Amino acid sequence: MDTDVQTIIRGAAFLGAAMSMGLGAVGAAIGEGYTAAQANDAVSRKPEASGDILKNMLVGQAVAESAAIFALVIAILLLFLDVPVHNVLEGAALLAAGLCMGAGAVGSGIGSGFPGGQACQGISRQPSVMSRLTTNMLIGSAVCQTPAIFSMVVALMLIFMDFGSLPVGPTWAALIGAGLSTGLAAIGSGYGGGLAAGASCEGISRQPETVGNVTTVMLVGQAVAQTPSIFGLLVSFVLIFKAFPASSMLHAAIALLSAGLCMGFGGIGPGIGNGKAAEGAVRWVARNVAFSGDLMRIMLVGQAVSQSTAIYAMVVALVLIFVV
Amino acid sequence: MGDLGKIHQLIIPFFGHDITLNLEVILMTWIVFAILFALGFLTVRKKGLYPKAMQMFGEFYVGQFYGLTEDALDRKMAKTYGPLICALFMFLVLSNWLGILPHLEEPTKDLNTPLSLGIMGFFIAHYAGIRSKGFKAYVSEYFQPMFFMMPLNVIGELAKIVSISFRLFGNIMGGSIIILVVSHLTYSFVLPPILNAFFGLFVGTIQAFVFTMLTVVYISVQVK
Numbered sequence: 156m157d158t159d160v161q162t163i164i165r166g167a168a169f170l171g172a173a174m175s176m177g178l179g180a181v182g183a184a185i186g187e188g189y190t191a192a193q194a195n196d197a198v199s200r201k202p203e204a205s206g207d208i209l210k211n212m213l214v215g216q217a218v219a220e221s222a223a224i225f226a227l228v229i230a231i232l233l234l235f236l237d238v239p240v241h242n243v244l245e246g247a248a249l250l251a252a253g254l255c256m257g258a259g260a261v262g263s264g265i266g267s268g269f270p271g272g273q274a275c276q277g278i279s280r281q282p283s284v285m286s287r288l289t290t291n292m293l294i295g296s297a298v299c300q301t302p303a304i305f306s307m308v309v310a311l312m313l314i315f316m317d318f319g320s321l322p323v324g325p326t327w328a329a330l331i332g333a334g335l336s337t338g339l340a341a342i343g344s345g346y347g348g349g350l351a352a353g354a355s356c357e358g359i360s361r362q363p364e365t366v367g368n369v370t371t372v373m374l375v376g377q378a379v380a381q382t383p384s385i386f387g388l389l390v391s392f393v394l395i396f397k398a399f400p401a402s403s404m405l406h407a408a409i410a411l412l413s414a415g416l417c418m419g420f421g422g423i424g425p426g427i428g429n430g431k432a433a434e435g436a437v438r439w440v441a442r443n444v445a446f447s448g449d450l451m452r453i454m455l456v457g458q459a460v461s462q463s464t465a466i467y468a469m470v471v472a473l474v475l476i477f478v479v
Numbered sequence: 480m481g482d483l484g485k486i487h488q489l490i491i492p493f494f495g496h497d498i499t500l501n502l503e504v505i506l507m508t509w510i511v512f513a514i515l516f517a518l519g520f521l522t523v524r525k526k527g528l529y530p531k532a533m534q535m536f537g538e539f540y541v542g543q544f545y546g547l548t549e550d551a552l553d554r555k556m557a558k559t560y561g562p563l564i565c566a567l568f569m570f571l572v573l574s575n576w577l578g579i580l581p582h583l584e585e586p587t588k589d590l591n592t593p594l595s596l597g598i599m600g601f602f603i604a605h606y607a608g609i610r611s612k613g614f615k616a617y618v619s620e621y622f623q624p625m626f627f628m629m630p631l632n633v634i635g636e637l638a639k640i641v642s643i644s645f646r647l648f649g650n651i652m653g654g655s656i657i658i659l660v661v662s663h664l665t666y667s668f669v670l671p672p673i674l675n676a677f678f679g680l681f682v683g684t685i686q687a688f689v690f691t692m693l694t695v696v697y698i699s700v701q702v703k
Contacts, residue, residue, distance in 0.1 A: 304653045
């Protein structure tokens with residue numbers, strides 16, 4: 156029996172590591188490629204600024220890479236860490252940690268490529284505002300990483316918390332659901348936040364004096380675009396910390412797994428949609444700064460409407476956890 | 480690593496209910512208060528037409544945040560809500576920075592702090608909305624676009640509290656968990672100070688600003 160449990164746990168850890176790094180490699184690579192493509196475009200327009208553009212491209216790519224580095228850290232932990240062997244639950248937790256980090260890195264990786272690329276374009280347009288563009292790019296892409304950081308937190312909690320005393324019954328499904336909820340919901344939020352950050356770098360290069368307003372609207376828009384991933388985090392916390400009564404019936408377990416899936420998939424669309432709303436607002440604040448208050452208010456109202464689908468997903472997920 | 484997510488608590492029985500106090504959080508909040516009082520005292524101690532460094536700093540800070548509030552609301556409302564916004568940002572940014580000092584922890588790492596500030600912002604925004612629009616217009620907004628959308632509109636408003644407080648809590652607690660795990664794995668070699676600078680100073684400042692700005696725009700959405 157003991158060797159069986161150990162085999163299952165080791166196997167789950169390997170599977171989790173593969174999921175974490177495999178999925179985690181997707182987003183950062185796409186984002187970095189986008190940055191490099193925009194940098195090439197910018198250099199061909201203004202070859203004399205090629206040194207600055209190259210430097211900026213490398214900095215932007217380094218930030219975009221951090222999502223993949225988070226995934227690498229989790230994968231290495233899963234491969235080499237000695238976990239205490241209590242019961243099969245540890246295996247479910249390790250697999251869920253890998254899934255969570257892998258999926259969660261996709262959106263942030265792609266998203267933080269946008270500000271890098273637009274900042275390179277901006278330098279070719281206005282070489283004199285390079286330092287402002289780089290600062291704004293760093294702020295924007297660091298905020299883009301927030302969904303990936305949420306995924307990493309949930310993954311670390313799943314790896315290091317002790318689930319030994321809990322009943323295997325429905326808890327295995329709760330843990331996998333917790334991983335899927337934050338991981339999947341982070342995809343949309345990371346991508347959407349990147350759209351807003353990219354538009355802000357473009358806007359600053361067109362109207363450098365609007366930098367204060369543009370950065371403020373970008374931060375608010377990104378923050379609202381992250382709301383779906385925060386709902387995912389909330390559902391994950393409920394699934395991890397609520398003690399579910401032991402039950403051998405399959406439907407109780409499937410309900411918890413479905414809660415995570417529902418919140419996870421339900422968060423992707425609103426994240427991207429909110430990002431698009433923020434992108435539009437940021438772009439037009441830069442062109443028409445006198446109306447930035449109105450633009451921000453309309454952005455928020457639009458985001459609230461597009462957010463409502465994430466709220467439906469959260470309501471269904473909470474019903475699945477607490478009622479069914 | 481076992482103490483991930485453990486809190487020191489003082490539980491007081493009170494007429495059949497248990498009152499739970501998170502001692503560390505209260506202590507850290509008091510430390511932030513003390514720093515704020517000291518800063519305030521130093522700023523106004525020597526006032527003059529030719530400002531000294533601290534007065535310059537204070538005037539610059541208050542001016543910046545009044546300006547931000549004026550952009551989102553208007554000049555008259557900014558007089559009412561400006562002080563709140565200045566105070567909120569100062570408290571949050573100092574709370575988020577506190578964790579970079581050894582043996583101290585961010586009060587915002589505990590969900591209770593962001594949640595209570597979020598609930599405060601929610602009530603202030605709705606009070607401002609009722610005051611400027613009148614109760615009837617305020618209530619009728621919940622029945623837009625159709626009357627049966629009312630429950631979802633209410634849930635949508637309540638979800639704002641969840642999102643604003645969990646955003647701050649998740650970022651700060653996430654940063655501290657990542658620092659804890661990385662310090663443990665690398666035996667506190669080289670990496671932790673860099674991570675502290677990133678999560679404590681950089682992310683902490685950005686998240687304090689985001690929380691403050693969201694409180695302002697929640698008020699402005701209710702008012703207009």
